[in-house]
Amino acid sequence: MKNMRTSQYRKKQSATVTDSYKHKKDSVCSLCGSSLFAKYTFTRHLINLENKSKLSVQVRGCKNVDCTNHTARLKPVVYQNQIVPESAYGIDVYALIGHLRMSDRKTIPEIHREMLEAYPHLEFGERHVENMLNHLNLCIEQSGKNADYLSAYFSSRSQDKLLLSIDGVQPEQGHQILYIVREVQSGKILWSSYSRYSDAASLEKTILLPLQSLLEKAKLSVVGWVADKELAISKAIGSVYPNVAFQHCQTHFLAAMKAPLANDDTEIGKTLKKNLVR
């Protein structure tokens, strides 16, 4: 039988999912509170552990011409939280590679083989895994240790007020959690570290306090925090940054808001019914 393969290179599969990321309709500038205007929408591919997707991402700017965010390209936070700048692969792919290397001490060929077995749609080569590991090492090394670098980076954007988000990624149940602190407007990762503990006291001691002293050294001030509904994170932020605005991630926040509303709704329904019967 003739060899069915026409080329030695396998054709890569195309995206299986499409998704779009938009700013909330009434979202305002985190620096000056003005409303935002739509700049443009771009499309890109993102490959994460789950699938390969084609995303459309909305970019906005601040309407206030005197604000540094006027010329900035603001992307939705939910989008920022899952990407690695200038990489086609999602942050969860990086987290898993990092975990296999740093916690499980696997070699690059082992990591490559295991990942392709578990997630065939990743379709990357061994060399790529190595590049991603180098990138990851650099991020971990750089994060939280270099005030001069951060100060130069943000002054090049003429930005001295930071809006931070914190998120915990757990590549595999029961293993260490990778915490990532990111500046929302620039997308810059300020801190990433693995932690075995997720209680408020540990988060405070291992992430928030060292980060706070770093940012003080860099003369950068924090004007807001965004986090998911995880109680330990809110508690830790509240104690280290008691006077800084704290906001739950919109998606998580709305989900949490819905629960009591649904209850009230049922109560109103009951009362109404009672009154109508009378």
Ligand SMILES: [Zn+2]
């Ligand atoms: Zn503004």
